[in-house]
Amino acid sequence: MKKLFIYSVCALAIVGCTKEKDLYQGDEVNRAAVEENVQKVFGITFDPNQDWKMITKGEVEITANAEETSRFKIASVQVLTANPFINPAEAKILNEAVAKAGQKVKLSFDVPNCIDTLYAACVSAEGYYRVTPFTLSQGIASFREEAAGSRGAYRAPVAAPRVISEGRNSDNTNMALKPNKSTNYRSNATREDQWENSGWTDKFYDIEATIEDVADFTNDERNELYNVITGIMPENTDNSAKVYESEYSINTANYFYADGTQKPITITPVRCGADLLGWESLYYYYYNPAEIEGKSDAERALFLKSLPKFKLLECGDALVGLDKGATAEERVAYAKKYYTSWRNTTRRSRTYTLAYFGDGEPTQGTTGSYQFPAGYRIGLMFRVDSVPEHPTLVSQTNAPVKSAVNFYADSLLNNEANLYAKWYFGWNSATRQTGINYLGENKSRAAIFSANGKAYIGFEDLVDKDFNDVVFEVNGGVTLYEDSIKLDRNVYTMAFEDQRLGDYDMNDVVIKAQRVDMTHVLFSLEATGAHDALYLRNIDGEVLDTITEVHKIFGQPDGIREFVNTIEEDPHVPAVRELIQVPSTFTFTEDKYLPFVYNQTRNYDVHISRRGEDPHAIIIPNDFRYPREYKCIRVAYPEFNNWGEKKVDETDWYLHPNVELIYTKSIFKSIVGE
Numbered sequence: 001m002k003k004l005f006i007y008s009v010c011a012l013a014i015v016g017c018t019k020e021k022d023l024y025q026g027d028e029v030n031r032a033a034v035e036e037n038v039q040k041v042f043g044i045t046f047d048p049n050q051d052w053k054m055i056t057k058g059e060v061e062i063t064a065n066a067e068e069t070s071r072f073k074i075a076s077v078q079v080l081t082a083n084p085f086i087n088p089a090e091a092k093i094l095n096e097a098v099a100k101a102g103q104k105v106k107l108s109f110d111v112p113n114c115i116d117t118l119y120a121a122c123v124s125a126e127g128y129y130r131v132t133p134f135t136l137s138q139g140i141a142s143f144r145e146e147a148a149g150s151r152g153a154y155r156a157p158v159a160a161p162r163v164i165s166e167g168r169n170s171d172n173t174n175m176a177l178k179p180n181k182s183t184n185y186r187s188n189a190t191r192e193d194q195w196e197n198s199g200w201t202d203k204f205y206d207i208e209a210t211i212e213d214v215a216d217f218t219n220d221e222r223n224e225l226y227n228v229i230t231g232i233m234p235e236n237t238d239n240s241a242k243v244y245e246s247e248y249s250i251n252t253a254n255y256f257y258a259d260g261t262q263k264p265i266t267i268t269p270v271r272c273g274a275d276l277l278g279w280e281s282l283y284y285y286y287y288n289p290a291e292i293e294g295k296s297d298a299e300r301a302l303f304l305k306s307l308p309k310f311k312l313l314e315c316g317d318a319l320v321g322l323d324k325g326a327t328a329e330e331r332v333a334y335a336k337k338y339y340t341s342w343r344n345t346t347r348r349s350r351t352y353t354l355a356y357f358g359d360g361e362p363t364q365g366t367t368g369s370y371q372f373p374a375g376y377r378i379g380l381m382f383r384v385d386s387v388p389e390h391p392t393l394v395s396q397t398n399a400p401v402k403s404a405v406n407f408y409a410d411s412l413l414n415n416e417a418n419l420y421a422k423w424y425f426g427w428n429s430a431t432r433q434t435g436i437n438y439l440g441e442n443k444s445r446a447a448i449f450s451a452n453g454k455a456y457i458g459f460e461d462l463v464d465k466d467f468n469d470v471v472f473e474v475n476g477g478v479t480l481y482e483d484s485i486k487l488d489r490n491v492y493t494m495a496f497e498d499q500r501l502g503d504y505d506m507n508d509v510v511i512k513a514q515r516v517d518m519t520h521v522l523f524s525l526e527a528t529g530a531h532d533a534l535y536l537r538n539i540d541g542e543v544l545d546t547i548t549e550v551h552k553i554f555g556q557p558d559g560i561r562e563f564v565n566t567i568e569e570d571p572h573v574p575a576v577r578e579l580i581q582v583p584s585t586f587t588f589t590e591d592k593y594l595p596f597v598y599n600q601t602r603n604y605d606v607h608i609s610r611r612g613e614d615p616h617a618i619i620i621p622n623d624f625r626y627p628r629e630y631k632c633i634r635v636a637y638p639e640f641n642n643w644g645e646k647k648v649d650e651t652d653w654y655l656h657p658n659v660e661l662i663y664t665k666s667i668f669k670s671i672v673g674e
Contacts, residue, residue, distance in 0.1 A: 033500075033501065034500055034501065034614055035614075037501045037502070038614045041502075041503070041504050041632055041634070042504070042632075042634050042641060042644065043634075043641075044641050044644060044645050045645070046614075046615075046644045046645065047644065047645055047646050047647050048612065049611070049647055050611065050644060050647045051610065051611040051647070052608070052609040052610070052611075052613075052615055052618050053113070053589065054112060054113050054114075054618075054619065054620055054621050054651065054654070055110045055111065055112060055113065055492070055588055055589050055619065055621045056110070056111055056112075056113055056136065056589070057108065057109075057110055057587045057589040057590075058079075058108070058109050058110075058111055058118070058136045058139075059106060059107065059108045059109070059139060060079060060106070060107055060109070060118075060120060060134060060138075060139055060140065060141055061104055061105070061106050061139065061140050061141070062077045062079075062099075062104070062105050062106075062107060062120045062122075062140075062141045062142075063102075063103075063104050063140075063141070063142045063143070064077050064099040064100065064101055064102060064103050064104070064105065064122050064143075065101070065102055065122075065142060065143050065144050066122035066130035066132075066143035066453065067130075067143070067144075067453065068101050069259075069479075069480060070259065070479070071128070071479065071480060071481075071482075072124050072128050072130070072453065072480070073101070073124055073125070074099060074100060074101045074122045074123070074124065075098070075099070075123060075124050075125040076096055076097060076098050076099055076122075076123045077096070077097055077099040077105050077107065077120065077121065077122055077123070078093050078094075078095070078096045078107075078120070078121040078123055078487075079093070079094040079095050079096075079107050079109045079118060079119070079120060079121075080092065080093060080094065080118065080119040080120075080121055080131065080487070081094060081111065081112070081115055081118065081119075081490060082115075082119065083119055083131055083133070083224065083227075083228075084119075084121075084129055084131065084485050084487055085129075085131070085228050085231070085232075085451040085452055086224070086227040086228055086231050087231075088485065088487070091119070091487050092487065092488060092489060092490035092491075093487050093488070093489040093490060094109035094110065094111060094118075094489075094490050094515070095107045095108065095109040095515055095517070095518065096489075096516075096517050096518075097517065097518055099122070107518075108584075108585070108587065109515075110490075110492070110515075110587055110588040110589055110621065111136070111621070112621035112622065112651075112652075113621075113651045114651045114652040116135065117133050117134075117135060118133070118134055118135070118136070119131045119132065119133055119134070120132050120133075120134055120141030120143075122143060126484050127484030127485055127486060128482050128484060128485070129452070129485050130143055130452055130453045131452055133220070133224075159210070160367050160368065160369070161207055161208060161209040161210070161353075161355035161357075161367070161368040161369075161370065162207065162208045162365060162366065162367055162368065163205050163206070163207055163208075163310075163357060163362045163363070163364055163365065163366040163368070164206050164207060164208045164364065164365075165205055165206035165364060166363070166364050167203030167204065167205050167308060167361060167362075168203055168204050169203060169204075170200065170202045170203060170204050170309060170406065171383070171404040171405065171406050172195075172198075172200040172202070172305070172406055172416065172417070173200045173201055173202055173203070175195040175198075175200065175416070176195045176196065176197075176198045176199070176200040176201075194415075194416050194419055195416055198305075198415075198416050199301070199302045199305045199306075200305045200416075201305060201306045202285075202305055202306055202307055202308060202309055203308055203309070203361065204283065204308075204309050204310075204311060205308055205309070205310050205311065205362060206310075206311050207310050207311065207312075207355060207357075207368075209312070209352060209353050209354070209355045210264075210352070210353040210370075211313075211350055211351075211352055211353075212350065212351045212352075212353075213321075213349065213350055214268065214348055214349065214350060214351050215348075216347050216348055216349065217270075217346065217347060217348060222346050222347065225270060225271070225346055226271070226346045228451045228452075229271055229346075229456065229458070229468060229471055230468070232449050232451065233447055233449070233458055233466060233467050233468045234466065235273055235344075235466055235468060236464065236466055237465075237466050238464070238465045238466070239447065239465060239466055239467050239468075240439070240443070240465045240467075242447075243444060243446075243447040243467055244411075244443065244444065246447070246448075246449070247481070247483065248448045248449065248450075248481050249411075249444060249447075249448070251481065252448075252481060253410055253411070253412075254379075254409035254410055254411070254444050254446055254448055254457075255377040255378060255379050255409070255410065256377070256378040256379075256380075256448075256455070256474060256478040256479075257375060257376070257377060257378070257478060257479040258286075258372035258373060258374060258375065258376040258377075258378060258477055258478060258479075259374065259477050259478055259479045260372075260373070260374025260375070260477070261477045262371060262477070263476040263477035264353045264354070264370040264371070264476050264477060265353070265354040265370075265372065265378065265474070265475070265476040265477050265478055266351045266352065266353050266354070266474070266475045266476050267282070267284075267312060267313070267351070267352050267354065267472050267473070267474055267475075268318075268348050268350070268351045268352070268472065268473045268475070269282075269313070269315055269318045269319040269348070269349075269350075269470060269471070269472050269473075270319075270346065270347070270348050270456075270471055270472065270473050271345070271346050271458070271468065271470065271471035272315075272319055272342045272343060272344070272345045272469070272470055272471075273343065273344060273458075273466065273468040273469050273470070273471070274343060274461055274462070274469035274470065275339045275340065275342060275343045276339075276384060276387060276461055276462070276469070277315050277316045277319065277320075277335070277339065277342045277470060278315075278316035278331060278332070278334060278335020278336075278338075278339055278342070279316075279332075279335060279384060279385040279386070279387040280314075280315040280316070280382065280383065280384055280385065280461060280470060281311060281312075281313065281314050281315060281382075281383045281385065282311075282312050282313050282315060282380060282381070282382060282383070282470075282472065283309040283310060283311050283312060283380070283381040283382075283383060283406075284309070284310055284312055284354055284378060284379065284380050284381070285304075285307045285308065285309045285310065285378075285379050285381065286307075286356065286372065286376050286377060286378045286379070287303075287304070287307055287359075287376065287377055287379075288359065288373070288375075288376055289375060289376070289377055291303060297412060300412060301412040301413065301415075304379070304410065304412065304413055305413065308357075308360075308361050308362065309381055310355070310357070312352050312354065313350075313352050314331065315470050316331065316334065316335055316342070317331065317350075318349060318350050318352065319342070319345065319347065319348075319349060319470075320338065320342065320345075320347075320349060321349040321350070322334055348473075351475075353370055354370075354372075354378065355368040355369065355370055356368050356369050356370070356371065356372045356373070356376075371477070372477065378478070379408065379409060379410055380408070380409050380446065380457060380472075381406055381407065381408050381409075381413075382406070382407045382408075382445060382446070382459040382461065382470070383404055383405070383406050383407075384404065384405045384406075384407065384461050385404050386404055405417050407445035407446075407459065407460070407461070408444070408445060408446075409444055409445065409446035409448065409457065409459075410444065411442050411443055411444040412442060414439070414441070414442060414443055414444065414445055415441045415442050418439045418440055418441055418442075418443055418445075419440075419441055439460070439463065439465065445459055445460050445467075446458065446459050446460070446467065447460075447467035447468075450480055450481065450482040450483075453480065453482075454473055454474075454475065454480075455473070455474040455475070455478065455480055455481075456471055456472065456473055456474070457471070457472050457474060458470070458471040458472075459471075489514045489515060489516065490514065490515070490621065490622070491512055491513070491514050491622060491623040491624075491668045492512070492513045492514070492515075492588050492619055492620070492621055492622075493510065493511070493512050493513075493526075493619065493620045493622065493623065493624035493626070494509075494510070494511040494512075494513070494594065494595065494608065494617065494618075494619045494620075495507065495509075495510050495617065495618055495619075495620065495624065495626050496508050496509040496510070496511075496596075496597045496606050496616070496617045497606070497615075497616040497617060498530040498532050498534060498597065498599050498606060499532075499602075500602070500604075500616075502616060503630065503632060504615070504616075504632045504633050504634070505529060505566075505626075505627045505628070505629060505630060505631050505632060505633065505636075506615075506618065506626055506627060506633050507527055507528075507529035507566045507626045507627060507628075507629065507663070508528060508529050508530035508532075508534070508597075509525075509527070509528050509530065509534055509536075509550060509597050509606075510525075510526040510527040510528070510565075510626050510666070511523060511524065511525055511526065511536075511595055512524045512526050512575070512623065512624075512666075512668045513588070514668070515586070515588075516579065518584045519581055519582055519583070519584050519586075520579055520580070520581055520582065521579075521580050521582050521586065522577060522578075522579050522580075523539060523541070523544055523577065523578055523579075523580055523595070524575045524576070524577040524668060525544060525550070525553055525554070525575060525576045525577075526565060526575045526666045526668075527564055527565035527566050527626065527663070527666060528550050528551060528554065528563065528564050528565075528566070529563050529564075529566035529629050530550075530561070530563075531561050532561070532599050532600070532601035532602060533549050533551075533561065533599070533600040533601045534549065534550040534551075534597050534598065534599055534600070534601075535547070535548075535549060535550065535597070535598040535600060536550065536553075536595055536596075536597065536598075537595060537596045537597065537598050537605065538592075538593075538594065538595050538596055539580065539595040540580075541578040541580050542578065543576060543578050544576065544578045544580070549561075549600075550597075551564070553576055554573060554576065563629060565663065565665065565666055566626075566628060566629040566663060567628065567629050567663075568628055568663055568664065568665070572665040572666070575666070575668075588619060588621070591607060591608060591610075594607075594608055594619070596608065596617070597617070615633075615644065620654045622654060622655070623667065623668045624654055625657055625662040625663060625664060625666070626662065626663055626666070627661055627662055627663070628661055628662060628663050631661040631662075635658065635661060636657055636658055636661040636662050637653055637654060637656065637657050637658070638656070638658060639653035639656055640653050
């Protein structure tokens with residue numbers, strides 16, 4: 001290994017706590033003595049096939065062909081241990097290389113044996129991610145989906161869209177026109193006065209736009225999307241703070257922005273988390289942002305309340321594939337029959353294309369376009385219809401939906417409906433009483449989030465605030481706003497026992513390492529729990545070198561060899577780190593690349609254990625919390641013996657410590673790039 005430069009060197013004070021002697025002493029001893037000691041310490045016979053390897057070497061050819069946009073340009077490719085949109089805490093970078101769009105890059109990597117599925121990633125300079133799964137046996141990864149099916153493929157509709165109805169008053173407009181006059185539009189008269197002079201004057205329009213039947217998700221796609229949605233917006237959880245404080249909500253008011261490209265904007269229902277699906281529909285509207293420049297919130301709300309709203313889809317029909325020509329009566333019958341099986345459904349059936357009909361109110365027969373002017377704002381409205389025949393809710397004395405309610409992604413448009421819903425959605429159960437847990441005025445009814453280059457919007461149709469009752473995927477010609485993701489690189493820990501007849505607390509020398517890129521590894525000397533004179537080998541840095549005794553690397557004077565970072569009660573000493581240049585063929589699975597320890601006091605080397613040997617030195621593929629002083633690894637990690645006896649069992653034993661017996665202060669923190 002070639003030395004490159006010192007990244008961090010931390011001097012330290014001498015630790016005052018010492019150990020009088022090792023539990024097992026001896027110079028060169030024969031194999032029988034070692035085996036006798038192993039039996040005494042571990043109390044088992046190790047699997048003769050146990051090679052102590054917890055890492056597999058892999059290689060993948062990544063085609064950096066994730067779709068680029070004005071906001072996403074590929075800067076690098078990575079191999080990850082998990083999907084960062086589902087398990088960001090578990091997603092670690094195994095290797096990385098600079099890449100351009102379309103380039104093929106071969107990356108070698110070392111993966112923990114307990115991981116079956118890996119992820120290739122295209123990453124922008126801003127930290128936006130596109131990922132795709134692959135397995136070790138595949139050896140290739142690509143991001144294009146067109147060949148496999150519908151998502152990601154943009155096909156311009158053939159026929160021009162048309163408006164097929166005269167405008168009819170929206171539910172909100174009718175409410176504004178009939179306060180305190182019609183029982184068809186109220187559940188509690190004392191709340192209806194809020195509609196008078198509310199400014200609602202909009203109309204609903206039916207349109208004839210492109211509806212495309214699409215292939216359902218594969219099981220893998222379904223599971224992955226379910227995990228993304230429920231990971232970001234967990235079910236039966238109050239997600240309102242997350243929704244209202246999100247950057248998307250703050251910066252865009254929950255509108256989608258037309259990007260001005262030739263790609264049509266499509267919406268696909270993909271998830272149902274509620275049982276009102278058969279009584280719900282989706283509308284959209286749009287406007288030129290120049291129209292509201294300089295307006296107050298109240299003025300903006302009045303403008304938005306006057307815009308025409310276009311009916312795009314019936315949620316139940318779209319998600320479960322009910323016949324497109326079904327009548328309203330047939331839809332209700334279908335909903336009554338199947339509503340219980342809709343809940344917690346993740347699937348796709350149809351994609352709907354939004355159409356632009358010019359500004360102002362259209363007339364019946366108006367022909368539109370599938371391209372929106374660049375920068376136009378596109379808003380969504382979720383309509384909950386009257387459900388007097390709902391199989392479950394009809395039995396309640398205060399049925400939750402007595403007439404239709406319209407909920408908007410834009411919080412400014414929900415003032416009346418949200419307060420109305422306080423009384424509208426009444427419940428008789430102990431957990432949902434009338435007037436309890438409603439959202440309140442000027443609160444959005446939708447959560448917009450992005451994952452893996454796609455945008456999603458989930459609506460809240462009642463009052464539990466999980467915002468995933470129906471989820472839609474929005475694709476095509478919209479500007480995608482997404483959060484950058486910061487992932488750490490995977491850490492590998494090398495833990496050494498310095499004595500032939502050892503106590504196996506595996507902390508006599510502890511080295512942690514992190515592969516930074518194809519040719520650099522960040523090595524970190526973390527601890528020493530030995531009194532013998534020890535030297536590093538097969539590592540040639542300026543500080544982590546082969547000529548300085550380990551205790552002295554930590555800053556102790558010549559001849560003083562006290563413990564460092566193995567006794568929990570002692571002050572923690574900063575690790576000593578150095579970035580080392582390595583060959584591009586470097587791997588943690590081969591001895592020729594790995595550091596080992598020379599015990600000068602006893603005149604022998606300690607290499608990573610091989611097949612048939614005792615576990616005197618092991619490499620663990622994570623930020624390993626090694627045992628405290630005097631605590632044998634089999635006690636600190638109760639599953640260690642199970643794995644030792646049978647190498648295919650408990651392969652993730654190192655993730656399940658007895659926390660009272662491990663050293664908790666040595667937590668690896670990457671300093672690369674700081």
